[in-house]
Amino acid sequence: MVVKQRKFSKLRQAHHREKAEDYVEMIQELLGKQGEARLTDIAKQFGVSTVTAHKIVARLQRERLIASKPYRALFLTSKGKKMATQSKHRHEIVYRFLRSLGVPENVAQVDAEGIEHHVSPKTLSIFQRFLKRNVNRNQPLSPD
Amino acid sequence: MVVKQRKFSKLRQAHHREKAEDYVEMIQELLGKQGEARLTDIAKQFGVSTVTAHKIVARLQRERLIASKPYRALFLTSKGKKMATQSKHRHEIVYRFLRSLGVPENVAQVDAEGIEHHVSPKTLSIFQRFLKRNVNRNQPLSPD
DNA sequence: TCAAAAATTTAGCCTTGGCTAAATTTCGGC
DNA sequence: GCCGAAATTTAGCCAAGGCTAAATTTTTGA
Numbered sequence: 001m002v003v004k005q006r007k008f009s010k011l012r013q014a015h016h017r018e019k020a021e022d023y024v025e026m027i028q029e030l031l032g033k034q035g036e037a038r039l040t041d042i043a044k045q046f047g048v049s050t051v052t053a054h055k056i057v058a059r060l061q062r063e064r065l066i067a068s069k070p071y072r073a074l075f076l077t078s079k080g081k082k083m084a085t086q087s088k089h090r091h092e093i094v095y096r097f098l099r100s101l102g103v104p105e106n107v108a109q110v111d112a113e114g115i116e117h118h119v120s121p122k123t124l125s126i127f128q129r130f131l132k133r134n135v136n137r138n139q140p141l142s143p144d
Numbered sequence: 145m146v147v148k149q150r151k152f153s154k155l156r157q158a159h160h161r162e163k164a165e166d167y168v169e170m171i172q173e174l175l176g177k178q179g180e181a182r183l184t185d186i187a188k189q190f191g192v193s194t195v196t197a198h199k200i201v202a203r204l205q206r207e208r209l210i211a212s213k214p215y216r217a218l219f220l221t222s223k224g225k226k227m228a229t230q231s232k233h234r235h236e237i238v239y240r241f242l243r244s245l246g247v248p249e250n251v252a253q254v255d256a257e258g259i260e261h262h263v264s265p266k267t268l269s270i271f272q273r274f275l276k277r278n279v280n281r282n283q284p285l286s287p288d
Numbered sequence: 289t290c291a292a293a294a295a296t297t298t299a300g301c302c303t304t305g306g307c308t309a310a311a312t313t314t315c316g317g318c
Numbered sequence: 319g320c321c322g323a324a325a326t327t328t329a330g331c332c333a334a335g336g337c338t339a340a341a342t343t344t345t346t347g348a
Contacts, residue, residue, distance in 0.1 A: 038295080038296095072296095072344095
């Protein structure tokens with residue numbers, strides 16, 4: 001019996017999962033928008049070198065989230081798709097929640113990306129409830 | 145002329161700053177609650193070994209956020225105090241904001257710690273505005 | 289077609305932040 | 319004052335995620 005992933009603190013794992021979510025989410029987005037997900041584009045989107053992107057993708061392949069043949073475009077496994085979809089969902093809720101409070105588009109975009117990984121299911125459902133009760137209101141609090 | 149911090153991507157720096165904020169905030173809290181900040185307590189609070197805590201503290205000493213004599217308790221420099229105070233302030237707002245939405249105490253505590261580092265000044269001020277308009281209401285949305 | 293360009297991968301380096309083991313210093317009690 | 323316990327520090331290991339340089343493979347255009 002091989003012991004895998006011997007040394008991992010919870011915090012390390014958390015950071016780990018965030019990266020995984022960011023990458024599968026991006027791949028899903030590229031697949032939708034461009035029809036395929038190339039390493040070069042991924043690297044550009046994250047602002048890192050292709051080498052760095054490659055390393056992370058290689059890890060996620062080992063974890064069976066991403067699949068691909070050498071030198072070819074990337075795909076998501078069913079596990080990867082599931083993660084991407086859930087992650088995207090969370091992202092959307094956080095983004096729309098911030099927008100509904102009156103946070104400007106560009107700011108909401110950036111903040112949502114940072115925040116999404118730290119929102120528990122409970123808080124997320126509260127954000128959702130808030131959204132439902134604020135339909136059609138983009139800025140529920142008066143402008144000033 | 146020595147070049148310091150040659151290699152640092154923005155993302156790395158961001159993660160870096162988060163750790164710094166967590167540590168100075170914790171030290172300020174321990175100073176307030178216990179009168180002094182010992183490495184052992186910091187390690188316990190973060191759930192890491194004293195060795196890991198020591199390494200991070202050593203880095204923050206190099207960055208002039210923390211000061212101490214060898215084998216002695218830790219203090220914050222004025223730079224460290226400033227960072228801790230600002231960080232604490234952000235934390236408080238995020239926490240109270242979540243609570244005002246109806247997020248349970250324990251959940252809000254955890255989520256606030258994750259979220260606080262990713263809230264831009266603009267979003268933070270919107271949270272503050274929201275709070276002002278919801279004084280004395282702990283759960284502005286009906287329980288269900 | 290086939291050579292140059294582009295994309296991907298590999299090799300090798302670095303820092304951070306995890307750990308354990310072991311050394312050192314300080315503290316507490318007798 | 320001193321000895322053992324506790325706390326701190328050092329040494330040395332590992333993985334992740336940065337990088338550049340260089341090798342390899344695929345794509346493209348003349």
